[in-house]
Amino acid sequence: MKKILGIETSCDDTCISLIEAEKENPFYFKVLSNIVSSQTEIHKKWGGIHPTLAKREHQENLTPLLGKTLSVLGSAKVLPKKKLKCSDSFLEKESRLSKKLLPFLEKTAKPPVDAVAVTVGPGLDPSLWTGVNFAKTLSCYWKIPIIPVNHIEAHLIISLFSLEKGRLIPRIITFPAIGLIVSGGHTQLVLIKKIGRYELIGETRDDAAGECFDKTARILGLGYPGGPAISEQARKESSVSVDLPRPMIHAKNYDFSFSGLKTAVLYLCKSLPREKRVSGQYCSAIAREIEQAIIDVLFKKTLRAVKEYGVETLILGGGVVASQELQKKFKKTGDDVAVLFPPGKTQTDNALMTAVTGFFKNPLPLKKVKAAPNLRL
Helix, strand or coil: CCEEEEEECCCCEEEEEEEEECCCCCCCEEEEEEEEEECHHHHHHHCCCCHHHHHHHHHHHHHHHHHHHHHHHCCCCECCCCCCCCCCCCCCCCHHHHHHHHHHHHHECCCCCCEEEEEEECCCHHHHHHHHHHHHHHHHHHCCCEEEEEHHHHHHHHHHEEEECCEEEECCCCCCEEEEEECCCCEEEEEEEECCEEEEEEEECCCCHHHHHHHHHHHCCCCCCHHHHHHHHHCCCCCCCCCCCCCCCCCCCCCECCHHHHHHHHHHHHHCCHHHHCCHHHHHHHHHHHHHHHHHHHHHHHHHHHHHHCCCEEEEECHHHHCHHHHHHHCCCCCCCEEECCCCCCCCCCCHHHHHHHHCCCCECHHHCCCCCCCCC
């Protein structure tokens, strides 16, 4: 496989990328295109992601993004309009998508793409199915292989590369390694034996770190998404000091729990007189303590796993990893441990990580490619 098209619709971002593996340098990739269409503004008024709206936006966005992506390959040959033939219909429940995609395929020649990689899970079921049906349609009409990709694995694999002048360059990695996934829906510690071999050693028992940021930001009236809103508020000056718990920080296992922190924030805010609740100084102090409490728990548990498993590499992935405070903390892990963050703007959801992960995976028959919202490593 040389050119791989990546499709990512696991949540609320519509993402398409195109990479090309270099012949002269195995595992080096040229990034031909990497587009992310964010739905954040659409979901803000709901205080979180509305699955039906997310699906609708994916249906609206995928075909235009595909056109922009393929434009990097030069002018597409326009064919006389013809009726498409395919043994299976994958767009029966995707009417919005069908109205845009089928006319596009009818008049556009097959591009020089060798495979399509698509996120199949975990994620929101409606969003995943739209991306999967889109990818299956392309696979069917273009007669190219389709490769299902695990979203969590993709967050880890993209951190194995640096991004320099439009090229993904593999970093020197010593396996086994410890991987920490911190996102809106997942907080997991993983022992990475090699690419494709993983052992889950710890995960959240309730709210993920990203969920805790969203819920506590809502309590403070800071809006959505919670992580960036909390971080921005935490940077503001305050002479006030508050204390919040670090849930399970001393537990002997590698599991996490953040629902207790959310509850503590709720009770703290209810206990404050109204004039203090609306005070900018109190809001900033609480936001700073929320951010530090979550980072402290993540750091201590991860560092313990690094030491107990005797690894030399720590790999971080997921949207919460974009936090500057989190990165600052984890850079203090120690000189004897290489700490790898996702390159460039690949910390949040993107299809570049999907395409790259697809390079290391095998294609499956169309009928076996299905959305799996609860997919695990």
